Amino acid sequence: MREQPEQQAPPVQRLRIRYAKRGRLRFTSHRDFSRAFERAVFRARVPMAYSSGFNPHPRISYAGAAPTGSASEAEFLEIALAAVVDPADIHRSLEEALPEGLDILEVVESPGGSLADLLQASHWYADVSAAPIEAETAVAVFLAADEVPVERMTKKGLREFDCRAAVVSLAAGPAPEGSAAGARLDLVLRHAVPAVRPDDVLTGLRATAGLDSGPAPLLTRVAQGPLDEATGRVGDPLRSRA
Incomplete structure (x- = not known):
């Protein structure tokens, strides 16, 4: 029998993030941004929660991405964490890890419910x-x-x-x-x-x-x-x- 994958612990905190796409970075596709954000999370050592299964991935929920080529001051995502952190610390760490033009504007604790349903x-x-x-x-x-x-x-x-x-x-x-x-x-x-x-x-x-x-x-x-x-x-x- 194939060995069953390790089950990950449930998240202990969720953060909602508002970010901007500015200047030349407005031509970044959603796929390119998601790759850049996952690299930034790794570099910033954010204590991410991971999905269970044979290919665990960080729990990041993207919602309502703007079309490629559009600038935006109101892009949103939500991350799930394996440890409780100060949102201000995550804001600073991610801002330093992302390129200029993909700018973190605000990080807050999730009040619950579905982010996608609010957009x-x-x-x-x-x-x-x-x-x-x-x-x-x-x-x-x-x-x-x-x-x-x-x-x-x-x-x-x-x-x-x-x-x-x-x-x-x-x-x-x-x-x-x-x-x-x-x-x-x-x-x-x-x-x-x-x-x-x-x-x-x-x-x-x-x-x-x-x-x-x-x-x-x-x-x-x-x-x-x-x-x-x-x-x-x-x-x-x-x-x-x-």
Whole structure:
């Protein structure tokens, strides 16, 4: 009989981590980030809890990763530990072990529940080349539509879906001073199935109103968490319980 694998002890502490993808590191894929984070955990000597089985791996739960190429100030993961530690110490150790541009912003003890269930919506900025008045007109046309079908290539082939239904709010204004962009779109997207990304909304704006977003619009996620349906605001998942 094959020898049974050693059963690992259950975790004694769980920590939730918010991190950012900035600058050139926004082009890091989720797979590349997960590898970099696991190396950082090893270098920082974090007392990780491990899964049981023939190939134990550190207990790290990733949730709601931004599309490759998007900057983000609101990426989240949860780690399970084999010893109780001070979250501030883990913050410092991981910050030193990760490359600049993959930045640890906050580490807190998990309040319990499912982190993934709390990530109900995202707040995005999209900096586009169009003039503010053009962007405002396009937004008005888009929001007036009952449905805006778009197509995107997925792992299962070309798929068509409605990008309008996931939009909680959308507004346009001038881009920040010093930016090369002309206008900034302020967008809140509900997490749905199929997932609607900010670039899908840009495709919808081009289809409905001819908005030219430019060759390389900058997409930045500024918040991700529970959605307040009454106000349309995105809350903080580090202080919420699913």
